Amino acid sequence: RQRHLTIPCEMCIRDRPGFGAAAWIHVPLLAMVLMTVLLAVAFFRALSTTPEEEAAVRPADAPPHLPFDRRLMALGIDLLPPAILVLLVFRVPPSELLFLPSWTLDIERTVPSLVMILLTCVHTGVSESVAGTTLGKRLLHGGVLLADGSPLGIGRGLVRAIFKGVLLSAPILGILALFHRDRRTVADLMARSVVVDLRPEAKELSRHDDEPS
Numbered sequence: 001r002q003r004h005l006t007i008p009c010e011m012c013i014r015d016r017p018g019f020g021a022a023a024w025i026h027v028p029l030l031a032m033v034l035m036t037v038l039l040a041v042a043f044f045r046a047l048s049t050t051p052e053e054e055a056a057v058r059p060a061d062a063p064p065h066l067p068f069d070r071r072l073m074a075l076g077i078d079l080l081p082p083a084i085l086v087l088l089v090f091r092v093p094p095s096e097l098l099f100l101p102s103w104t105l106d107i108e109r110t111v112p113s114l115v116m117i118l119l120t121c122v123h124t125g126v127s128e129s130v131a132g133t134t135l136g137k138r139l140l141h142g143g144v145l146l147a148d149g150s151p152l153g154i155g156r157g158l159v160r161a162i163f164k165g166v167l168l169s170a171p172i173l174g175i176l177a178l179f180h181r182d183r184r185t186v187a188d189l190m191a192r193s194v195v196v197d198l199r200p201e202a203k204e205l206s207r208h209d210d211e212p213s
Contacts, residue, residue: 074134
């Protein structure tokens with residue numbers, strides 16, 4: 001009789017769901033669905049604003065947008081300190097930071113990259129909210145303003161930091177910026193912000209480029 005009672009118990013223990021990567025396989029799938037929805041919302045939000053409406057909001061003397069290549073370099077600089085810290089703490093090779101939540105179903109392997117993204121969003125979000133720029137943007141003479149030219153502020157800075165985390169988790173969302181006139185990303189569209197070129201000569205260069213040849 002005792003043997004009869006212990007066998008079902010052993011079977012229950014053996015069949016009990018675990019907490020390994022397989023048990024959390026649905027998390028990346030849900031994240032991909034969420035990112036798709038965010039991309040659609042940002043896309044339609046961008047389409048709902050015409051160039052004339054944007055021109056009416058932005059002042060005529062507003063700085064031009066920061067070129068996309070310099071934005072990428074600034075992002076690389078901002079990612080560098082968190083990346084080094086994560087590599088030292090987790091003792092993993094740099095290649096492990098490439099395993100993003102949107103690229104793998106192994107949630108345990110994405111922990112280093114998620115920590116790096118979180119730290120990046122925290123330090124850049126605070127810096128942008130308080131100073132209107134980050135370490136990388138400052139080195140490349142860039143800054144973040146609202147579309148009307150006013151400072152970003154804490155509230156919009158928080159929104160921008162949250163969606164920057166989404167963007168870094170799924171870099172494919174960055175493709176939206178290539179089709180926007182001011183190269184605004186999902187984070188910019190949601191926070192109604194724009195990354196600008198703060199070099200003194202940037203306005204003159206931009207005005208010269210806009211003149212008909």
